[in-house]
Amino acid sequence: MICPLCTAPLDATQRVGRTTMLACSACSAVVTPPQDRADASTVYANDYALSSFAAASAERYRFFRFPEMQSLVADVLRVEPAPTSWLDVGCDRGYFLDELRRRGLRVAGVEPASQARAYARMVGLDVADSMMRVEGVFDGLSLFHVLEHVPEPVPFLASCLEKLTPQGLLYIRVPDFTTIWRTIFGHRWIWFQPHLHAVHYSPKALRLLLERSGFTVLWLKQRRPNTLATRRAYRLANDVFARTGQHVRPRFRDQCARLYQDVTGIEIACLARKA
């Protein structure tokens, strides 16, 4: 099998838990063998309508994600000239787009999961179910924890390039497969999801992929998306929503899961520009 990032042969293996992954010694990408991947059409096509409970839960979750979103928005608006339009591919419930919209940007999203899409539409966002249905071009495009789900990232990034204005920005976040926590926890690491994640990135692999896909990397760093502010927002959200009667108090196990994710969930973040 050929490396989907750099086309060198996948010449090594890496065993994590019960899964034997394929590895590329040229660019350091790690790839889930096709037979171990879940069928994308069954994973993302949940045909549930948006229930009132799911909507209330999305509101609480938006509260908890607020500090993270402010930090992401600051990353984008710090660039000169500042973008005036943005497309978020894999926009989930549209939290990031909502923040950009409030700062005057023209925004659109793509989200294959129907319930998340229904929530984003409920708050007035323009969200399509696939890239093919998005019209026009944008000053910026984000892929937040999306690229690792894409088995063939080169043609996918080419389609992203087409959606950007000249010099347009690309903001990518993927799990960092090289983090020490992944080594320590092995298959228990929060983002080790080989059935969902087709490609596992190192900083080097991501940089090489972007450079050969027509982008110039402005910055690339390893970081923890959830800060102390996120934890405070989580506690505050729980208190507030418990008072409104919209949500039950989180169980101890949920709290532990959150703490575990905050500690071990390290990602690679990268801002690039269309070359």
Ligand SMILES: [Zn+2]
């Ligand atoms: Zn490679």
